[in-house]
Amino acid sequence: xxxxxxxxxxxxxxxxxxxKKPDKAIAILEKGIVKYPGYSFLFLHLGLxxxxxxxxxxAEYHLQQACNLDPSNPxxxxxxxxxxxxxxxxxxxxxxxxxSIEKDQNNQLSWSYLALAxxxxxxxxxxxxxxxxxxxxxxxxxxxxxILLLEKQIxxxxxxxxxxxxxxx
Amino acid sequence: xNYRASRLVNKAYLQLEKQNYAxxxxxxxxxxxxxxxxxxxxxxxGEAYILNERYDEAMQVFxxxxxxxxxxxxxxxxxxxxxxxxxxxxxxxxxxEKLVSAAITAxxxxxxxxxxxxxxQVYKGETQSAxxxxxxxxxxxxxxxxxxxxxxxxxxxxxxxxxNEC
Numbered sequence: 001x002x003x004x005x006x007x008x009x010x011x012x013x014x015x016x017x018x019x020k021k022p023d024k025a026i027a028i029l030e031k032g033i034v035k036y037p038g039y040s041f042l043f044l045h046l047g048l049x050x051x052x053x054x055x056x057x058x059a060e061y062h063l064q065q066a067c068n069l070d071p072s073n074p075x076x077x078x079x080x081x082x083x084x085x086x087x088x089x090x091x092x093x094x095x096x097x098x099x100s101i102e103k104d105q106n107n108q109l110s111w112s113y114l115a116l117a118x119x120x121x122x123x124x125x126x127x128x129x130x131x132x133x134x135x136x137x138x139x140x141x142x143x144x145x146x147i148l149l150l151e152k153q154i155x156x157x158x159x160x161x162x163x164x165x166x167x168x169x
Numbered sequence: 170x171n172y173r174a175s176r177l178v179n180k181a182y183l184q185l186e187k188q189n190y191a192x193x194x195x196x197x198x199x200x201x202x203x204x205x206x207x208x209x210x211x212x213x214x215g216e217a218y219i220l221n222e223r224y225d226e227a228m229q230v231f232x233x234x235x236x237x238x239x240x241x242x243x244x245x246x247x248x249x250x251x252x253x254x255x256x257x258x259x260x261x262x263x264x265x266e267k268l269v270s271a272a273i274t275a276x277x278x279x280x281x282x283x284x285x286x287x288x289x290q291v292y293k294g295e296t297q298s299a300x301x302x303x304x305x306x307x308x309x310x311x312x313x314x315x316x317x318x319x320x321x322x323x324x325x326x327x328x329x330x331x332x333n334e335c
Contacts (some may be wrong), residue, residue, distance in 0.1 A: 054297055086296050124329055136318070143314035144303040147284070148291055150321035154328060157292065 007036035011045055018049060025049050033062075040069035044076060047083065056087035067096075074103035078110050081117065085145060090121035112137040119149050174204035178213055188320060190220045208234050209241040212248055219281070224255045246275035250282030257285055257292075265289055280306045280313040 010032040017025040029046040036042060047063035050056075063080040070076055077100035084093035097114040100107065115130035136142070151157075170178065181196035197214040204210055211234035218227035231248050239245070250272030256265035269286045283306050290299035306313050 052297055054295075086300070088296075124325070128326075131322075138315075140304075140307060140314060141300075143318060144300060147314060147317050147321065148287060148299060148303065150318065150325060151284075151288055152291060154321065154325055 003036060007032060007039040007042060011042055014045060022049055022052050038069065040066045043069060044079060051083040051086060059083050074100040074107060078113065081113050085113065085117055085120060090117050093117040094121060108134060109137045109139055112142050116146055116149060119153060170207040170209050171204045174200040174207055174210050177203065178210065188316060193217050194221050206237055208237045208239045212241065212244040215248065216251060219251050219254055224258050228255050246272045246277035247279060250277045250279060254285045257288060262289060262292055278309055280310045
């Protein structure tokens with residue numbers, strides 16, 4: 001019980017630093033997962049902190065650890081799916097979000113993010129199918145990502161083209 | 170701006186609210202005919218050209234505006250931001266970034282200008298910064314996200330059906 005309280009306390013301290021000093025938050029969380037390796041929320045927040053730094057590999061690794069520690073929690077899969085979309089890892093995001101939906105079919109946000117992942121992956125048909133069946137969530141974080149992905153899709157900006165353009169510039 | 174032009178501008182803004190961009194453009198073109206020397210009308214007309222994705226005409230109107238006596242100088246940063254959008258559409262990211270940054274520094278926090286900044290960030294692979302920029306739109310226009318998604322979904326579906334016809 002004391003262990004759980006201490007792990008939770010460490011998490012709260014890290015959250016205070018997350019926006020202004022993400023490196024410090026990461027350092028606190030990294031120490032936390034060594035001390036409390038069974039506390040899934042430390043892994044979740046460490047993954048999210050790495051996502052904020054756009055270190056997608058580490059973000060993915062730690063979010064997967066969180067999912068492994070609490071495999072029945074669909075919210076962890078949803079968070080991971082959202083981060084995978086931000087990191088443009090759409091195929092993996094689709095799989096993760098399908099896992100989340102398998103655990104909780106009624107979560108509208110998971111369906112909406114799944115639609116988004118299909119959109120990012122260029123599968124407009126599946127995107128449309130979901131959008132027609134399930135109303136899009138009014139969550140602003142989702143709406144923001146949808147606007148950016150739709151703009152990218154309409155402009156035909158994909159990662160490969162962008163990378164090659166950046167190199168040639 | 171004279172009275173007749175002002176009435177048309179107000180009508181145009183009602184159409185913009187309803188996302189009837191083409192109708193708004195017609196009204197603003199009429200407003201310009203009524204008051205060709207109004208720099209304010211030119212600014213709004215340029216914005217309408219941008220929303221109708223007629224970028225060359227928008228630039229022309231903005232250029233024309235600079236030849237007029239500028240009374241509404243508070244609109245200058247917005248015009249910089251919109252010019253930035255045109256450069257983005259033309260693929261000149263560097264120039265787009267300069268103009269949009271200058272606009273935002275001068276507090277021209279229009280949703281479309283913030284979106285332009287976010288798109289530049291997406292283009293450069295700065296995903297988290299793009300998301301942060303997009304979150305700022307909420308303060309100025311909470312319904313922007315919904316309207317924009319609706320507009321973009323329509324556009325994507327038109328684009329898809331055109332591609333299928335080809």
